[in-house]
Amino acid sequence: MYFKSGVQEFISNISINRFHKIKRIFKRLGMDNNDKIKNNSTLPKFTVGYMFANPDIAISSIKLMDFGKEFGTNPKLIFQPSTLIDKIWEQQVKENLLPIEIRRQKEGIPKTSPCNFEINRFYERLETKVFGRFIIFVPVCASTMNISDRRSGNEWISPIGAALFTINLIVPFDSSISKSLVLIQHLTAVSICKAISEFIPNFPIRIKWPNDLYYKREFKLGGILVSSSQSENGYNCSIGVGLNIANSKPTICINDLINKEMDKLETEDVIATILNKFEDQLETLKSKGCTDLIRDYEKFWLHTNENVSISLASNSGIEEKVTIKGIDENGYLLVLKESGEYESVMDNGL
Numbered sequence: 267m268y269f270k271s272g273v274q275e276f277i278s279n280i281s282i283n284r285f286h287k288i289k290r291i292f293k294r295l296g297m298d299n300n301d302k303i304k305n306n307s308t309l310p311k312f313t314v315g316y317m318f319a320n321p322d323i324a325i326s327s328i329k330l331m332d333f334g335k336e337f338g339t340n341p342k343l344i345f346q347p348s349t350l351i352d353k354i355w356e357q358q359v360k361e362n363l364l365p366i367e368i369r370r371q372k373e374g375i376p377k378t379s380p381c382n383f384e385i386n387r388f389y390e391r392l393e394t395k396v397f398g399r400f401i402i403f404v405p406v407c408a409s410t411m412n413i414s415d416r417r418s419g420n421e422w423i424s425p426i427g428a429a430l431f432t433i434n435l436i437v438p439f440d441s442s443i444s445k446s447l448v449l450i451q452h453l454t455a456v457s458i459c460k461a462i463s464e465f466i467p468n469f470p471i472r473i474k475w476p477n478d479l480y481y482k483r484e485f486k487l488g489g490i491l492v493s494s495s496q497s498e499n500g501y502n503c504s505i506g507v508g509l510n511i512a513n514s515k516p517t518i519c520i521n522d523l524i525n526k527e528m529d530k531l532e533t534e535d536v537i538a539t540i541l542n543k544f545e546d547q548l549e550t551l552k553s554k555g556c557t558d559l560i561r562d563y564e565k566f567w568l569h570t571n572e573n574v575s576i577s578l579a580s581n582s583g584i585e586e587k588v589t590i591k592g593i594d595e596n597g598y599l600l601v602l603k604e605s606g607e608y609e610s611v612m613d614n615g616l
Contacts, residue, residue: 312359315366315404320389322370381405381426384534391538398541427512429533438500448597451477451492452563457543459566473567476613485518511536560593
């Protein structure tokens with residue numbers, strides 16, 4: 267699922283292949299090599315995608331919308347309003363071709379879809395000005411089948427009940443955030459933790475630096491991946507999120523870990539609340555800097571004063587024992603060496 271931070275570049279951004287992000291999220295979630303599917307006939311068929319806007323009329327504000335024509339690459343996209351869909355529409359779906367049906371909120375996801383997403387429920391929970399106002403929902407696409415180039419011949423499937431979505435964020439070059447893009451993944455992690463805490467106060471969701479989400483130290487619940495590319499308007503950041511909400515397999519989910527007396531979490535509510543928190547956190551980061559974000563991140567993480575051995579650039583990559591002290595202003599891990607010196611470590615150092 268895709269959520270866009272603006273209208274002007276909506277089509278131009280989703281035309282770039284963002285779907286491969288979901289591949290790597292599965293691995294973060296521990297969904298790799300659980301069950302081999304040796305017969306392709308057991309795999310779900312690819313489906314069309316569905317695009318919604320809130321309000322519905324906002325669709326008309328998207329530039330470059332050329333109905334019925336292929337757009338972009340890997341996969342190519344075709345946009346068409348639901349009023350113009352014909353009987354052969356779904357037959358066009360291929361691994362490298364994704365038809366997108368533009369639907370009104372009241373229409374929702376077709377009942378024939380292999381999985382559902384309650385659009386109205388999502389928008390009732392959404393409080394943002396920008397994020398989530400345009401979404402694309404794809405029940406089954408090629409990226410849910412191919413991870414790490416199908417290592418060992420395995421197939422990969424996202425279980426229903428897991429929240430798997432991508433947020434597209436444009437960061438202007440002159441923005442203060444552009445100097446510390448690493449903070450975006452920390453901002454996302456904090457947004458997720460705050461969202462879950464809103465539903466379940468004192469739920470021990472924790473951040474394993476830099477971008478994994480855990481229940482205490484026991485079970486991995488999710489992961490975050492952020493990549494960026496440059497355009498003439500700034501950095502195009504693609505933020506991939508995977509979170510086990512209501513899928514007991516292949517590992518464990520949040521609904522398995524809460525009291526039986528409590529209401530179970532719904533994916534639509536959780537994603538909308540994450541976006542609410544994300545937009546709030548982003549505005550705070552823009553206006554006040556990173557102090558609040560770093561404080562909140564360290565509140566949820568697992569590592570304060572943890573002793574570890576890592577490879578330090580200052581020591582020619584040789585492993586050295588250090589104590590984790592926090593996060594620096596750029597989002598890097600701040601460690602204290604045995605010599606008494608502090609050093610910042612990028613996320614490939616732990």
